[in-house]
Amino acid sequence: MVWPMRPLELYVHIPFCIRKCQYCDFLSGPSSKEERREYVTELCQKIRTYKKLAGSYHVVSIFIGGGTPSILEAEQITVIFEAIRDTFVVDEGAEITVEMNPGTVTEEKLTAYRQAGINRLSIGLQSTKDEELRILGRIHTYEEFLDTYRLAREKGFGNINVDLMSAIPGQTVEEWVDTLQKAAELRPEHISAYSLIIEEGTPFYETYVRGREGDESFGKAAKEREEADLCAGRLPDEEDERQMYRQTKEILKEYGYHRYEISNYALPGYECRHNLGYWNRTEYLGIGTGAASLMDNKRWDYGEEPMVLSMKEQMEEYMFLGLRKTQGVSKTKFADEFGRGMDTVYGEVLEKMYGMRLMEETDDFVRLTDRGIDVSNTVMCEFLLE
């Protein structure tokens, strides 16, 4: 074995779900039992092909994402983990997460997860309002979520994330606050609270973006949705949307959660290590349709040619990914990694950003201010080099 082994994160993609949500642009869709069986078989074979590469790494975290991975049978999860453990050296204390949606989870599956070493669950709730869940095209009610959540606790899962979504069509600030409070009262260790993004190619896009651009055919699509009672009025305006965002931080703070990334909140010590790896540029290997990888300063999408990142691109990534963290980016680490001071490369931009109160400096770290987070794309653009 080569020494020293480098830390590696594994991501496994399961592109299946019961039904596509109205806002979802992930690579995912309904499938047959047969398709799932074949996919899992191929996935396991693929995992095993990494045997040689695996020799240089020790796995620090695993994330089974989707889609809805909990749609797989208990035994399918078991074989995937057998393949992983046969191939890779997985750390004793590795963080191992699986994503799930209420309505697909059984006691049997949870038992299998425990046996496979899964120690963290990420449950998609989005809202505690059944009407909002319906608008989003979710397959479950709030009550069904509660059943799943309780079952998971009963089975001994001590690290649970709950996904929430703000700025849902028709949602008021009060309704969002209520969802937040109900979720926080359940005391999950982690909450991801995303402001809805209307992505191109989703039904929401057709309804709320193109439908409003006066394009006849899309106007028609929007009308049909209205008739089917799937249109809950307008999207919250920018002002309300930002108020929801600000309130999220305040309210969750009252419950003991702190924001450590633009959309992520955790009780102390429960920050998602796997996701932090993306923002810290830890190496990761993505397996399965639609998964992406970063290894040896090469990025690639599953099945595609790796693209080598230049020093310039690495520095840019360091900044625009790292600045998502509320802690910000370390100047010392930057200098260690690139052999140049952050001020040498970005001094001018940083000064400008401090001047506009979009960023601030604390000891070794530079980070976005709350205002900077609101307009973070505009700020991050500045860190792309000529």
Added chain:
Amino acid sequence: MAGADQSKIRNFCIIAHIDHGKSTLADRIIEMTGLLTSREMQSQVLDNMELERERGITIKAQAVRIVYQAKNGEEYIFNLIDTPGHVDFNYEVSRSLAACDGAILVVDAAQGVEAQTLANVYLALDHDLDVMPVINKVDLPSAEPERVIEEIEDVIGIEAMDAPQISAKTGLNVEEVLEQIVEKIPAPEGDPEEPLKALIFDSLYDSYKGVIVFCRIKEGTVKKGTPILMMATGAKAEVVEVGYFGAGQFIPCDELSAGMVGYITASLKNVKDTRVGDTITDASNPCAEPLPGYKKVNPMVYCGMYPADGAKYPDLRDALEKLQLNDASLQFEPETSIALGFGYRCGFLGLLHLEIIQERLEREYNLDLVTTAPGVIYKVHKTNGDVIELTNPSNLPDPSEIEYMEEPMVKAEIMVTSEFIGAIMDLCQERRGIYDGMEYIEETRAVLRYHLPLNEIIYDFFDALKSRSRGYASFDYELDEYVKSDLVKLDILINKEEVDALSFIIHADTAYERGRKMCEKLKEEIPRQLFEIPIQAAIGSKIIARETVKAMRKDVLAKCYGGDITRKRKLLEKQKEGKKRMRQVGSVEIPQKAFMSVLKLDDK
């Protein structure tokens, strides 16, 4: 063809209102006389610039020689000179007409006589041309040839009873047109033995031959070796080649003599030496007097042209120089704008000319341009007695130094059906027009005459005219004198900083409205930025309108995980690229198209 029998030559042009079928008829004539088969013909041979075909207009004069076997058994040489069809090129039109002995007047059987038809007919009659009417598009269901014939006789006052009723599109009765050309268009006159006297009606630059001069020989003879003199510009050269116009090609011949139409090359390097309207004579045996009617055409409309990418400044200069080789009326000189950087102040014959040059720069030279609002030449009378001809609003002297200002006026004729007279009069009123009379040319149609300030018609007058008359009004104008006017400079301030490229001169009465519209438009065009941006219109230190672009509230991606990073990078790069394409004025980024958008402030 040397010494051809003058009685077998016919030099003529076709005049028509836009879209009445001038170029189609020319094509059909060329095709039917066997010069080209229909398969070889790229539709509309004479409009050979891509832009001309697209816009359905003729920009440069063209000529073609056709041989026609008449029914009387004789062979005739037709020289068909295609004239530019737009008021911007009025002078060129007049010189093309002067090169002809007769004109075919094409009138649309459904539309009838229009303002431009009249203007062109009068121009032809001014040049003593025999005008031969042709009724076109008789195959249309809405055609009313009888009514149109009556109209031609009543309105224009020329005999039209035996006008051929044709369809240039299908070729119906075009044969009859050819026969009538022989009968009705007079043969040229002139003595081949007299000293040379040739009229330049166009010229173009060819990188191999140098300048190719299009001319009509009025007197005398010219051949290879003749030392020639341009009587107005004084340029001298020795003839290298003479010839006539084949379809899309130049065919050399031994000599050109009185009555003939053809070309001359003489190693001339610049079209500035061969101005349209000038007279060519034999330097060793000059004629006593030049032909009448020469004038140097001067630009009437000016605007700033800037490369969107500042690094393309030298490319813009090269392109303008090349275009000028073929277009002596295009003028340009370097200027600098705080907002737009380095560019050129360019002068044009009119707005169409401006648009054509702009499009050619963009298409043929691949330049991305930012154009400032077009303006006319104002005369600024200063308190110290000096008079400045102002082409760039930024150069307006301090108000304390200005005694008064003058602006150019035009005499306009608008032909309109009676139901729209009110609407058109309102429009002219809004544009500060002074009513100058109206005549009914038939029961339901009238010609309105107005004095209008040129700066009121260079923007969107034509569009407004069309929209308020549902397309029925037609319009023609000629330049008139300068008059004293209450003019002010309207400035636009973005985030409290004056944007020089957006300043322009305007009448005090319309400044408020215009300023308000510009602010509204700019508010739409300037994207929200990190801070609030006031947009103000001002006259001197007085703010007359204001809008505000609110600060950007939100520009954040909620999610960015392992699979999103490549996409996130692309998004940021796109955003950054978008910023690059903007112009930085102070701390505000202004999109290029914001500068252009204020040129089109629609009425409705």
